[in-house]
Amino acid sequence: MTNTTAxxxxxxxxxxxxxxxxxxxxxxxGDTLLAIWAHPDDESYLGAGLMAGAARLGVRVVSIxxxxxxxxxxxxxxxxxxxxxALREQELRGALGxxxxxxxxxxxxEDGECHEVPEEVGxxxxxxxxxxxxxxxxxxxxxxGVTGHADHQAVxxxxxxxxxxxxxxxxxxxxxxxxxxxxDLIDQMHSVSMFYPGYPLPRPAGPFVPVTLSxxxxxxxxxxxxxxxxxxxPLETALGVGGYRRMAAxxxxxxxxxxxxxxxxxxxxxxxxxxxxxxA
Numbered sequence: 001m002t003n004t005t006a007x008x009x010x011x012x013x014x015x016x017x018x019x020x021x022x023x024x025x026x027x028x029x030g031d032t033l034l035a036i037w038a039h040p041d042d043e044s045y046l047g048a049g050l051m052a053g054a055a056r057l058g059v060r061v062v063s064i065x066x067x068x069x070x071x072x073x074x075x076x077x078x079x080x081x082x083x084x085x086a087l088r089e090q091e092l093r094g095a096l097g098x099x100x101x102x103x104x105x106x107x108x109x110e111d112g113e114c115h116e117v118p119e120e121v122g123x124x125x126x127x128x129x130x131x132x133x134x135x136x137x138x139x140x141x142x143x144x145g146v147t148g149h150a151d152h153q154a155v156x157x158x159x160x161x162x163x164x165x166x167x168x169x170x171x172x173x174x175x176x177x178x179x180x181x182x183x184d185l186i187d188q189m190h191s192v193s194m195f196y197p198g199y200p201l202p203r204p205a206g207p208f209v210p211v212t213l214s215x216x217x218x219x220x221x222x223x224x225x226x227x228x229x230x231x232x233x234p235l236e237t238a239l240g241v242g243g244y245r246r247m248a249a250x251x252x253x254x255x256x257x258x259x260x261x262x263x264x265x266x267x268x269x270x271x272x273x274x275x276x277x278x279x280a
Contacts (some may be wrong), residue, residue, distance in 0.1 A: 014210055015269065019050060019251070020053055020217075021267065022209055023050065023054045023056075023057050025267060026260070027137055029057055030059070030060075031059045031060070032059065033050075033051065033059050034130065034137070035139040035140070036126065036138065036159050037140070038066050038149065038154075039065060039066075039069035039088075040065055040068060041069070041225075041232070043099070043224075044099075044225045044227070045225070046177060047175055050251065052221060055100030056100065061099070061100060062105075062135070063103070064105050065092055065104070065105075065106050066106075066109050067111040067112075067114065067151065068108075072231060084230065091227050091230060091231075092228075094224075095227040095228060096224070109122075115153070115154045119158070122155075122157075123165070126158045126159050130162050130163065137173065139174070139175070140160075140174055141153065141174055141175060142254055142256070143156060144176075149196060159172070160256065163257065164257075168259060169259055171263055172256045172259070174253065174256045175251070175254075178200030178201065179202060179204045179252070180250060180251075182246070185243055188243060189239075204254050206254055207255070209269075211251040211252060211253065213249045214249065218248060
């Protein structure tokens with residue numbers, strides 16, 4: 001297949017896959033995709049294209065937010081935790097509606113404290129969710145958590161552990177987009193403290209699928225992001241309209257267990273090219 005690019009995605013010597021190609025390899029109409037995130041807005045920044053593409057395919061999309069991100073503000077006087085939690089839950093439901101997700105649940109853990117939860121407790125809780133939803137594929141964070149956020153990393157571990165305890169028969173894909181965004185965008189993201197020190201990692205932990213969004217799916221993602229009004233302003237300002245759209249048009253997913261690898265092996269690349277890492 002020839003390289004697939006979109007105007008808002010850097011033109012590089014790798015095969016950028018349209019999201020429909022990924023969803024159709026991973027899922028079938030009538031299947032269920034379970035997406036597990038740490039905070040409201042994680043789904044929109046990191047997995048919106050895959051979730052929207054799955055919904056367009058006729059897949060039931062179920063999204064879980066482990067916390068409500070109630071400490072995600074620089075102004076806790078105006079937005080104390082209870083007030084911000086209510087606002088962010090409303091934003092989350094609006095965003096998931098824009099993506100075509102049919103179901104959302106919040107697990108109620110405290111924002112910023114997931115890494116303090118005993119591993120077996122978090123893993124068991126996610127396991128109960130998996131048993132209840134019975135997904136045909138699962139989407140979550142890779143081990144780096146994209147930004148280095150400890151909540152992201154904990155939720156990814158819990159999810160990987162829960163699936164491993166069930167024999168790893170359900171395909172698991174993890175977002176590795178932090179290692180794929182162009183460095184000029186990453187520099188601007190650092191200016192608003194999007195990443196923890198040492199992040200993003202320079203390359204994914206294994207073969208991954210670089211994804212480009214365009215057309216209606218990209219517009220759905222941008223609509224979902226706009227729902228998170230309490231969160232997105234600083235990054236929109238830092239990146240500018242064009243940069244923000246470029247950021248949104250890029251996603252990347254790693255097949256994390258053998259079940260996912262079998263489905264996506266033909267779409268993966270082994271590492272970002274040097275041109276990809278430095279493209280403007």
